[in-house]
Amino acid sequence: MASPRAILKRTQxxxxxxxxxxxxxxxxxxKFKRAHDRAVAARPYTDKLTRLIGKLADAAGADFxxxxxxxxxxxxxxxLAISSNRGLCxxxxxxxxxxxxxxxxxxxxxxxxxxxxxxxxxVANGMRFKGITPDQVITHIEDKPTFAEVDVVGNELLERYASGEVDEVHVAYTKFVSAARQHAGTEQVLPLEPPTDDEASAEASTDAAASQQNFIFHPSAEQILSDLLPRSVRLHVFQAFLDSAVSEQTARMVAMKSATDNANEMIRDLTMLYNRSRQTQITTELSEIIGGAAALE
Amino acid sequence: MSNTLTVTVVTPEGTAYEGEAVHVVVPAFDGEMSFYPLHAPLVGVLGYGELRVARPDGVTEYFYLAGGVVQVADNEVSILAEAVMPAAALNIADANKALAEALASHATGDVEIDIRAAQTEDARARLRAAHAATERGQLTPDEILDLPVE
Structure with a gap:
């Protein structure tokens, strides 16, 4: 058994x-709380945009x-591969x-x-380890992505897509489903899936009265849609960053909780071991003294 | 029905403004548009400029909008914008600088010309809104000293 002193040191x-x-x-x-608030804050915008696009697509007709x-x-x-700059999560x-x-x-x-x-x-290092060298590594977007920061990326992609240099854009990131569940996966950002009314209509059916209204389009449904589609692409990219940021904090929270729990368990075991080894030492010393005294008689 | 409008301004980073209004003026892409209660349903593209929300208590709120979309239906005015700020946060000097930078940039190619035009328009609208804010006395005098020479 290790000496009590060594065990004490390990416990410390x-x-x-x-x-x-x-x-x-x-x-x-x-941080999770803040990141979560930000992800939730983006939701009204996303919902409204999706609904509006659905409505406009309906108005613009199928040949749009x-x-x-x-x-x-x-x-x-x-x-696009999104993860974090830090480990321990x-x-x-x-x-x-x-x-x-x-x-x-x-x-x-x-x-x-x-x-x-x-x-x-x-993610850059992890991919390099797997033999894939990223063409570009961006590390300045940290755990609080702002729309302006991410927009630069989105705009660049849109431009490159428009010029025909790039034909598809995919994003691999960790989607935040709930605090207990995050799902790492891939989504296609460009080209967009043709907007249908289906997605929106599921929600919009509740305000069916609103969708029955004849909207005035200023300038025209087609032109508004053309203005909105790039926005929805940029939003999609932004959402991916937000989700990834929340997922990272959740993952770290869980990982650190179990690390703390494990450490506490280890401290308990070590303390017990220390007590036992101290007792053994005392017993040994006592029996030595008694043995010595008996030998003198 | 009511005689007020519910105004919501949402951005990707959150809801920027939410409240009742008796009258709203938005910067459409081709000029200002204004809404009173019971306005017909409308969807419109917004440009750069000032958003004015006249609250029922007589106070008018001023914002600067950099593009977006507005939807009006059932006395609800929803504005989707990518960037919104209170007009009082504007700064004539910054707007001037942005304008000078936009004008100085050298554009080649269609995309860049579009970008340059958008930046110029943004800066001009910012400047206009900043001047309007100054006239209302929302900006402090030392910022007025930077009046542009045009």
């Missing part, structure tokens, strides 16, 4: 680690065409990398030229 170091993980857990909880809806024979695609980065690598493999299998833009050091 485990205690220190548990202090750190506990603090990280608390920080992650606070827009460059962002065109399905071209793809040759070059862009894959459980399976978050691993899963994000896995999703990005799987998406990459799928695109390569279709015989396409893939450009990877990695957001976050972790």
């Amino acid at each position: 170091s485990v205690k220190n680690i548990s202090k750190i993980t506990k603090t990280m857990q608390m920080i992650a909880t606070a 065409a827009h460059p962002l809806l065109d399905k071209r024979e793809p040759t070059k695609v862009v894959l 459980g399976g978050f980065n691993t899963n994000a990398v896995k999703a990005a690598v799987a998406a990459h493999k799928g695109l390569i299998a279709r015989g396409l030229e893939v450009e990877v833009i990695a957001f976050g050091k972790r």
